[in-house]
């Protein structure tokens with residue numbers, strides 16, 4: 001029983017980690033309708049920034065989010081403005097996919113050039129402190145991720161629902177031409193959304209870096225799972241992504257413990273394929289829940 | 296107030312509008328009459344900035360707006376209520392109306408405008424918290440008109456506001472259009488219901504195959520033989 005509880009809680013913690021990495025990806029997909037294959041590399045970039053700010057300037061990793069999230073916001077805006085937007089008029093949507101794949105490869109190589117292939121360890125600064133709650137143990141940093149990922153989803157939903165800018169973002173996602181007829185500058189909304197999506201993963205970086213070693217291909221490791229989560233949750237749905245992340249976290253944890261750690265990925269990606277075949281719209285949403293944020 | 300001079304416009308390589316010139320003066324109600332595919336919607340979309348003309352100029356209050364992007368055209372006070380309503384289907388009726396007031400000049404007076412607009416559409420008031428996509432066609436058209444009015448435009452363009460509506464609803468739509476014009480808002484309207492629309496307007500243009508073939512007062516158009524035969528079925 002105690003083992004079961006521990007595996008359960010570990011799964012939820014892992015789920016929170018997947019959630020915080022996936023939120024920005026699903027936001028960008030839901031609004032800009034671009035699959036950002038460089039999302040993982042944004043995370044990687046963020047983690048290196050966290051590493052630099054903690055080791056060179058001695059800032060606490062969690063505090064670096066105040067700088068890293070805005071920096072990634074700028075990176076996201078620039079990606080939309082200079083890479084995606086010029087390609088938006090292109091007849092073929094695949095060109096945008098190639099562009100983000102290209103960006104991803106470029107960023108990995110940039111990281112290799114700047115930091116080498118070695119692993120960069122961000123100081124844990126107390127975030128690896130184990131916390132015992134009854135029979136289960138978690139790391140302080142994992143609890144932080146859980147709390148922040150919940151606040152992030154709630155905060156983004158409130159922003160999209162209650163603010164004029166948030167409503168404009170949803171309006172653009174639902175009907176681009178009609179949004180223009182309301183006086184909404186669609187390109188600006190896309191830049192803003194891409195920026196927010198990238199900032200989310202910047203925020204994630206400041207919490208992930210103290211727990212996971214940073215390397216140029218760390219992004220690929222996380223983003224593959226993030227894609228599973230986003231598809232599972234229904235592309236573009238924030239709450240769906242959160243729930244999907246929890247499910248994948250639990251599956252990963254239970255499969256890893258009860259079947260064997262070498263098959264967990266087989267199980268997770270097997271699930272992914274099954275969902276794609278059986279219910280490509282995702283398990284939770286019937287429509288974009290970004291466009292229809294339930295009250 | 297609004298003036299088109301020798302506009303050529305279309306989609307990609309196909310030119311739909313050929314040398315279209317027309318004018319709408321402040322406070323006027325002007326109708327564009329034309330058969331299906333004549334280019335009425337294309338004309339309105341070009342004015343709205345959704346289509347870039349290949350030749351010609353568009354002036355609004357003596358300002359050249361030919362290459363002004365759509366969202367800036369709205370800011371200047373030109374609002375199009377598009378064909379087929381184009382509501383934000385997954386947003387509530389209230390959210391749709393608030394989006395209508397996105398334009399800076401409208402935003403600060405949003406509550407006041409909403410009250411005024413809802414007084415014209417009691418039906419819409421009852422549906423405020425419902426998602427726009429769940430409304431009936433007539434109700435959706437009301438919301439589309441109400442949303443357009445939320446922008447407090449100086450010129451409001453209607454594209455087939457009564458399309459697909461039952462006669463009784465069409466009657467209501469016309470009453471609302473009258474209410475809009477009575478507040479001094481300038482109106483440019485495209486309607487299949489030619490007789491009623493001409494009755495309610497000052498002047499009209501007849502558009503055929505992307506060209507303006509007749510331009511006259513509404514009274515004269517109502518007695519014009521060609522108009523009577525081709526568009527009034529008399």
Ligand SMILES: Nc1ncnc2c1ncn2[C@@H]1O[C@H](COP(=O)(O)OP(=O)(O)OP(=O)(O)O)[C@@H](O)[C@H]1O
Nearest residue numbers: 306309311329330331332333334335336337338378
């Ligand atoms: N998006 C588009 N791409 C290419 N051609 C188009 C497009 N929209 C309209 N057209 C063509 O342009 C011409 C004029 O269309 P438009 O919609 O302006 O006509 P309309 O007068 O509004 O007709 P209706 O009364 O049917 O609404 C038509 O021949 C139509 O096929």
Ligand SMILES: [Mg+2]
Nearest residue numbers: 335336337378
């Ligand atoms: Mg039309």
